[in-house]
Amino acid sequence: MTKPSATAKQTEEAYESRENWPPYTYRDYPDIKAETYESFMKFLDTENTSGRLMELQPWVSVCDSRCAFCYFPTTASSKVQIGPYLELLKKELGMYAKTKYVKTSYFDEIVLGGGTPSVLGAEQIIDLIDYCKANFNTSKEYFIKVTGSSKTLALPKIKKLAEYGVYQMDMGAQTFDDKLRKAMCLPDSAKDVEEAIKYARKLGLVVCADIMYNLPGQTMESWETTLQKAIELDAEVDCYSLHVDPGTNLEKMIKNGQSPPQGDAEYEKQMFMKAHEMLTKAGYTAVGHDRYSRVEWHMRENCLNGWPWGGILTTGAGCFMGYLQKFSYSNLEDINAYMETVKSGKLPISRLSESTMDDMMRRTMSRLYLRLPVSKKEFKEKFNTTPEKVFPKQIEKLKAEGLLETDENEVRLTKKGELWKGNIAWEFAPQAKA
Incomplete structure (x- = not known):
């Protein structure tokens, strides 16, 4: 059994450790200023002449439980009035839909993100997607994706979404090691995740499974088993290195000795290399940030290939992936502040960057x-x-x-x-x- 430990640094290495985050992400956006907001609104009043197809992302930043490592700005589903939130999410979407820029834009992906938007009922998900389809221009060939967990994606719900026309399920698997799942406070078992993926694939859905490496206490053997299971399940893979963010429950657990630390930089690098080796050998292609896929569509997604001239129109409390050409933004994280701002008729942006x-x-x-x-x-x-x-x-x-x-x-x-x-x-x- 391999344990996290330092190994001799290879002389041909270019850097001491790998950077997992690039510059120009939401982590770098400044707080919104009146003049930047005004500039953004003027931009939205112009025609989109980029020629790029875009992605539309309505976010439902609600979860029924919180994983130990989660840093996303989510709210417990028990504390949210889902109906009023969805109506205000539609209102925000509508504010963008009425602008000249969006009226002259075309979208080839509708991605329901979060959070765990699968906490919604199938009818609520379909109603929200129907609203997007009715108010935004979609390309002749467009795809619908829904993010979820096996705990909130009951098999009948998966079936309804597949019949409706959802193309892809993004499943937060993280690991197929039940001991690690329990330590990371994941809400379901490895068997639950496996069953949901198998059923979705049986219905013809593409499934993209998020899996993570360098979890505290994760051995190389455990990591290889998770990789092999994802391959056997015929899933596409988003393969992330765990970053322990300040303020997360996991950070507190490590500080208090309730959790072992992560492996060192060399161990993390070896885990990345093992994933790259196993997945490419199994016929996957490395695509985008951290994805390994065999789906031709993933190779030509416009939200990816259009960077930085395309666009992701992101909406909802806590969303942080929005970019429209030179503007990048994230929304208010507090769901109540978000709802009050949308009620007032103002875009609920908290951070906004205008690139030179x-x-x-x-x-x-x-x-x-x-x-x-x-x-x-x-x-x-x-x-x-x-x-x-x-x-x-x-x-x-x-x-x-x-x-x-x-x-x-x-x-x-x-x-x-x-x-x-x-x-x-x-x-x-x-x-x-x-």
Whole structure:
């Protein structure tokens, strides 16, 4: 049984540890200012000429229980009046739908996120998606995704959603080790998760299972078993390294000695490499942030491939993935404050960033973190210059270390760079991490 421990640092390693988060995420957005909000509203009054398809995300940031590691701004379902919340969520969606920008936009994905939106009844989920379909332009080929857990996705509910036309279930599996599930306060058993995934696949749904590595006390053997189970269940995989955020129950448990610590940086890296090896050997392709998929649609999702010029229109209390070209935003986390703000007729944004041209060039280079190439032609069209002219030192350094390669068309990761994609993205940040 392998235990978390330091191992000898390989001389060919480019960095001491892997960065799992890139720059320009919701963690970096400033608090909203009146002038930025005004600028955003003016932007929404313009036509969308980007030519990019977008993703629509209504969030139901409600859960029936809280996992030990969870840092998401969620509210217990017992403390929320779901009906009034859904009506105000529709009102927020409607405020965006009436803008010129959104009226001239097309969406190829409707993603019900959260939280655990599967706490809703099937009829409530269908009603919310129907509202989105009636008020937003969808492309000829569009897909509906619903996030959930096996505890709140009873088999009859899965069947109703499949019959309605839901394409994909995003399932928070995390681990198939019941000992770890109990330690992380996960609400269901590994068998429950397995049964839900099997049933959804039997109905023809794509299932994307979230699984996590470097959980406290997680052995390499346990991690390999979870990976193998996901492969056997014919699920696509979102493969995340656990980050213990300040203020979470898990952080308190580790400090109080109620939980063992995580493995060190080297152990975490070995777990990533094991996942990459097993999943690619099983026929999966590494896509986007942390996904491994065999679904052709995942390779061409516009919300991913359009970065940073496309858009994710995110709504609901606590949502934090919103971006519309140079604007990035997150909403009020407190569900009551969210509801009161929407009632007043104002967009419930709490953090809002307006990127400068310099920011947009740097964000374009963060496509590398998404395992996407940077097109020199598009860079020239957008900025009237080339990546090499703007970032000569960074590109030369990364090429010399074997992490990037370039040709006349693009800048892209090498096979070695795949391991360090987060670190590579930080090389192009205003203040690169050491």
